[in-house]
Amino acid sequence: METGTTISPERRxxxxxxxxxxxxIITDYLDDAVAATPDRDAIVAYRVTDDxxxxxxxxxxxxxxxxxxxGLAALGIEAGDVVACQLPNWWQTTALHLACMRIGAILxxxxxxFRERELRFMLHHNEAKLLVIPKVFRGFDYEAMLERLxxxxxxxxxxxxxxxxxxxxFEARLLExxxxxSTDTDRLFAExxxxxxxxxxILYTSGTTGEPKGVxxxxxxxxxxxxxxxxxxxxxxxxxxxxxxxxxxQTGFLYGIMMPVYLGxxxxxxxxxxxxxxxxxxxxxxxxxxxxxxxxxxDLVKTAPRHEGELDSLRIFVSAGAxxxxxxxxxxxxxLKATIVSAWGMTENGAVTMTCPDDPAERASxxxxxxxxxxxxxxxxxxxQPLPAGEEGNLLMRGASLxxxxxxxxxxxxxxxxxxxxxxxxxxxxxxxxxxxTGRTKDVVIRGGENIPVVxxxxxxxxxxxxxxxxxxxxxxxxxxxxLCAYVTLDExxxxxxxxxxxxxxxxxxxxxxxxxxxxxxxxxxxRTASGKIQKFKLREQAKAIRLEPAKRA
Numbered sequence: 261m262e263t264g265t266t267i268s269p270e271r272r273x274x275x276x277x278x279x280x281x282x283x284x285i286i287t288d289y290l291d292d293a294v295a296a297t298p299d300r301d302a303i304v305a306y307r308v309t310d311d312x313x314x315x316x317x318x319x320x321x322x323x324x325x326x327x328x329x330x331g332l333a334a335l336g337i338e339a340g341d342v343v344a345c346q347l348p349n350w351w352q353t354t355a356l357h358l359a360c361m362r363i364g365a366i367l368x369x370x371x372x373x374f375r376e377r378e379l380r381f382m383l384h385h386n387e388a389k390l391l392v393i394p395k396v397f398r399g400f401d402y403e404a405m406l407e408r409l410x411x412x413x414x415x416x417x418x419x420x421x422x423x424x425x426x427x428x429x430f431e432a433r434l435l436e437x438x439x440x441x442s443t444d445t446d447r448l449f450a451e452x453x454x455x456x457x458x459x460x461x462i463l464y465t466s467g468t469t470g471e472p473k474g475v476x477x478x479x480x481x482x483x484x485x486x487x488x489x490x491x492x493x494x495x496x497x498x499x500x501x502x503x504x505x506x507x508x509x510q511t512g513f514l515y516g517i518m519m520p521v522y523l524g525x526x527x528x529x530x531x532x533x534x535x536x537x538x539x540x541x542x543x544x545x546x547x548x549x550x551x552x553x554x555x556x557x558x559d560l561v562k563t564a565p566r567h568e569g570e571l572d573s574l575r576i577f578v579s580a581g582a583x584x585x586x587x588x589x590x591x592x593x594x595x596l597k598a599t600i601v602s603a604w605g606m607t608e609n610g611a612v613t614m615t616c617p618d619d620p621a622e623r624a625s626x627x628x629x630x631x632x633x634x635x636x637x638x639x640x641x642x643x644x645q646p647l648p649a650g651e652e653g654n655l656l657m658r659g660a661s662l663x664x665x666x667x668x669x670x671x672x673x674x675x676x677x678x679x680x681x682x683x684x685x686x687x688x689x690x691x692x693x694x695x696x697x698t699g700r701t702k703d704v705v706i707r708g709g710e711n712i713p714v715v716x717x718x719x720x721x722x723x724x725x726x727x728x729x730x731x732x733x734x735x736x737x738x739x740x741x742x743x744l745c746a747y748v749t750l751d752e753x754x755x756x757x758x759x760x761x762x763x764x765x766x767x768x769x770x771x772x773x774x775x776x777x778x779x780x781x782x783x784x785x786x787x788r789t790a791s792g793k794i795q796k797f798k799l800r801e802q803a804k805a806i807r808l809e810p811a812k813r814a
Contacts, residue, residue: 261342262340265476280659280660286358286483286521287453299317299319301316305529306537308537327434327435329358329448329449330443331437332359338365341366343360343390345391346402347394347507348506362453364452368388368463379405380409381472388416391420392422392430394421403419403421406419458478463607476667477663481663492614492617493549498548501525502530504530505552511551536566554582554583555729564595576617577600578614580602584625601624602629608683612635612637614630627696637695639689654683654685656681657683698716712774713775717744721765726754728750728751733799735779735806747783763777779806
């Protein structure tokens with residue numbers, strides 16, 4: 261498939277000169293690991309429902325990858341073809357990416373929560389030639405869903421089903437035949453080896469804005485993120501990596517698939533988030549690092565006291581996707597030995613900013629970190645001009661990990677002549693270069709001409725006893741333009757919450773009256789992407805139906 265991306269000679273030359281791009285691809289690092297530590301665990305993949313796991317050494321992983329790659333080629337996958345997979349955090353996801361890399365195919369990981377509507381669009385949009393799915397996961401029959409979709413996807417030539425039967429069986433078609441014996445794999449892999457600037461990954465944006473776009477990355481752009489990320493955290497081949505965040509999300513892909521192979525260490529995968537189960541996995545496998553969305557950290561902090569001494573191997577917990585409540589960081593300091601690191605990033609870039617492990621603990625709850633090496637961030641006005649420290653503006657970034665385009669939508673690339681990319685986030689930057697995300701440009705609530713500091717109010721509400729999650733959005737108002745609405749979920753022990761309590765609490769915190777929510781709704785669960793981000797566009801749609809009494813204050 262023609263991806264339609266271009267990397268300017270100037271960008272390539274500058275990235276090579278800086279050392280940000282090193283022209284290596286993941287199978288180069290796999291070969292290094294197989295040569296250096298063939299018997300080291302490469303993957304330990306846990307299935308929560310089955311209470312079972314698969315353990316593969318680097319030698320065993322490479323053998324399976326070789327067979328799968330030769331099998332994919334025999335099934336008609338050519339260099340540049342898209343291979344899609346809708347899989348949980350199973351070993352097959354990592355192996356499939358490596359197999360695609362051996363023969364120059366592009367992997368498109370799809371979130372397991374996607375259903376007909378998303379798949380119909382994405383698989384047609386990227387012209388996937390082959391799709392790998394589970395037969396059943398979490399009680400859902402994926403094969404039955406695809407059976408209904410196949411007539412609408414003429415480009416999809418092959419469907420393989422893990423633990424399936426007959427011609428669709430992943431095991432019978434790819435793993436059981438000795439494809440490597442009937443194929444000159446050395447020659448095949450040499451001829452098909454993708455260049456470092458070839459597109460190797462297509463990920464669809466996770467849907468906080470409701471408009472999925474196919475983000476395209478190369479080996480150079482992805483490793484330009486993985487390498488400084490690991491360096492900032494002080495990670496090495498001795499540090500095992502735990503990943504329960506979805507591998508079909510950029511967090512899981514970069515730091516659960518690519519980083520372990522880059523480091524030559526072990527990836528410990530868990531397919532369903534369960535805090536009790538993950539504590540058992542940490543005790544058994546002794547990981548040093550994990551990364552997950554803020555709700556996962558909160559769950560682990562609540563569960564950790566029942567596992568005293570069993571979680572001490574965990575040295576770094578990187579949390580991203582939403583601000584970390586101060587109370588969670590403080591409690592983590594009491595029940596975990598891990599340092600809590602705050603990060604901010606995007607599918608288009610991976611992690612862009614991150615606090616440092618030796619920063620004061622409060623940094624993790626007060627900021628989203630400073631730029632990683634080889635990227636720059638800027639807080640700018642609407643003309644793109646830099647703003648002074650402390651002022652809120654549009655967050656821009658540029659650098660080595662910037663993606664190379666949106667599939668078939670070059671007009672949306674949005675990178676200016678100087679290489680700056682508009683992230684869609686609002687932020688402030690302090691004098692030390694640490695940023696704080698203050699909202700999305702589309703999340704701004706303007707009441708009577710005054711911008712409401714949404715994130716600041718949300719952070720205050722997170723500290724209100726009984727509150728588990730908070731999301732503030734605007735509802736339309738004929739006179740004031742917008743008024744502030746609060747959606748909250750409560751802890752299990754909470755007995756209830758009303759607007760009067762919220763108003764009283766925020767007033768006690770000396771918050772301006774103009775910033776007080778005027779509507780409160782307690783809901784069972786926040787609408788979220790699979791990576792844990794709250795989908796505020798869904799809450800904004802709900803808020804359109806709210807009818808408030810005429811405002812009593814300006």
